[in-house]
Amino acid sequence: MSFSDPRIAPSRTLEELREDTIRRIKGNGYPGRGIRLADAEVAMAELSSLDPDDWAKVWMAAGDGVIAEAERVASPDAQRELYKTAFSTYTMGRFPTPTTPGKQTSYGKAIEAYMRYAELLPQKLEVVRIPFEGKEIIGYFRKPEGAGPFPLMVQCGGLDYWKEQVADEALNYLPHGICVMGLDMPGTGQAPIKGDVGAERMFTTVFDWAQTRPDIDGTRMFMRGVSWGGHWATRVAIAEKDRLLGAINHGGAVHHFFQPEWQLKALGTREYLMDLFGARANVFGVKTLDEFLEYGPRMSLLIDDQIDLPTAPMLVMNGAKDSQVPIADQLLLLQRGDAKEAWINPKGVHMGFGAGWGPERTIKDIIVPWLLKKLAQHKDSQAG
Template identity: 50%
Template sequence: MRNFDPRILVRNAASGVILVLLASIGVFAQSSGPRTLEELKAETQKRVDRNVAPAGGLKSEDAREALANIHSLDRDEWAAAWSAIADRSASRAATEESTDKTKAQQDYLLAWRYYSFARWPTPNSPGKAKAYQNALAAFKNYARFLDPPLETVRIPFEGKEIVGYLRLPNGVRPAPLVLTISALDSRKEESAQGDAPLLRNGIGFFAVDMPGTGEAPIKVDVGAERMFSRILDYVQTRPEVDSKRIAVRSISWSGYWAAKLAYLERARLRGVVIQGGPVDGYFTPEWQKPGLNTDEYLFDLFPARAAIYGVKTLDEFLAYGPRLSLKTEGYLGKPSAPMLIANGVKDTQVPIADLYTLLQSGGSAKEAWVNPDGGHTGRSEEWPNARIFEEIILPWIKARLAPDTQVSRAQRE
């Protein structure tokens, strides 16, 4: 555990809990409400310039052009402005394929990023729905050039199918695997593109959309975690995958599913990462009513959250959530796979109290990384998500997935 900063490490063992900081900080702090058009444009440009979510990887000059063509809060106008930039990149990439495949791949990647931002946070208008389909196509073109290759997997599931991306490192067979679950407004393509560091460390991944998003076959509801159990069934049939060395990585909303899997699939998982995931208090009306106005989220938070449930009105949304609580469902305190729980004290999207609820719930040993200056998922200027992944999450995953000859099961648990 030498990679963890002791100032922000919290440990929970079966014998008790040690909380090393921040007992006096309020855990349900909120911030101001929705942005005006001009405020939205200014904040978007700021996030692009700083390369932070949800605008990471976009170019400042392209953002200025797109934002200049947005004159209202109309969703299709947003989609059209960013799609125009994406169209240009996709067209350029198609031309470059015959002369410079490296540039073509880079431009397909850029096109995917702009199409994805055009449909963000959820494809709830015709223009955004079209942008999402274009994003899938651009990512498919980008992925054609990847080495090691990316395989699109389609798993039969309840008359539909689970669509995921499987990518394994070269020269490692059977390879350990991380099941990576995308979040409320991200998609499996972000996971597949961002998890390349796993490959460099001899670890493969299976990236999938969480229920209610992307190409997932079902909405969020009690029992929807069965979708991920089906994926585990599938990957265990693949001889290229080491079925005894599987972990789960999640971020934001998908942490809910990771936590559930830690309990339900403990026998099949070496470890589970829960970064900024909801557990209990998040699902209450007392959190949701003010929380929907957080300015930590760029815009359209309620439509994004309502879409994963398949509801339309605020009343329906508030009534739907409480039954999803892990406490209400009776999971807390039961034996589980090892967990790494991470978040920031200043998170206004998921209460930091949920981290402590999970950590202190008893059952099996857990570890937590808490950034006292961090917002959602623990990110801050000092600790962007990329750094959290490289310095905190990746070392933990590597330790959990180490061969039995290197790390004993007793040490892992």
């Protein structure tokens, strides 16, 4: 949980960690959304060190209590909400990424709790396993009622927002007739490969899979990446320009984010609850700060002028006050290559959130209308 290097912000003390965790959960702030305050207060009272497995232990105890409560209630609706609460609680135990045995166990419990929650939702969740380079891509697929074929949005999460949260976001798209495949971005969750140049091939394999499904319309497909995942949406927009109707970079890295100057600035803040360096380094599979700073620049889309290559239609989104992914990256993407559309919240922080804009409103008022517009344009072009 702690990493000592004078070039980045020091870890919180034990008391600071307890206090900031409770503060975030009281305000329903990330990463504490969905956790009950009473459970958090008990967990933080029992936290006795900054050891990551001690952190995982207290949250697993809290999650186990929620599961036991769920198994005592008779109402399926009450059970469903308790399983969802347990998922959030175990997810805090693996936060930000399961790099120790305890955190790995908490992550496994989070997935199990999520599946129990999903089984009680009216919208079916399909766990998809796609062979990939001797391993497998694990995705969560949700589709509207009926036979289809439906347009598809493939969406990946970011550094610590993974396919389980994406699968819940899918519930916002189903009423509009759009199915969703939720994935972990390379280097996170259950993704089969680390983040590196060329890792967008993982998504190409998913689009290949989609075109074998009779319930998916392979001529109407989209890609959205949230936070760091927006970087992969941009790479996919280039690689799959002839196969996609659109791609959305929602707060994702392009160039400046990967440079040592920005990383040291971001790692120097205490905005992130804990172990931001460890989570980011794990995406690349490196250990030391020097290795991380050396590795990052290879990911820039300015190398070989990739940013100027033709892309599928793109929507570029972020907040002007983002302190984790610089708004300069979105502006650079808008200034190079094909013409793109944009939504930039001048008062927003990461992903444009804040100032009246949260995840639900952003989906409802910005993303869904953009997808529907692209689908209507495609329909008109086919009719013509």
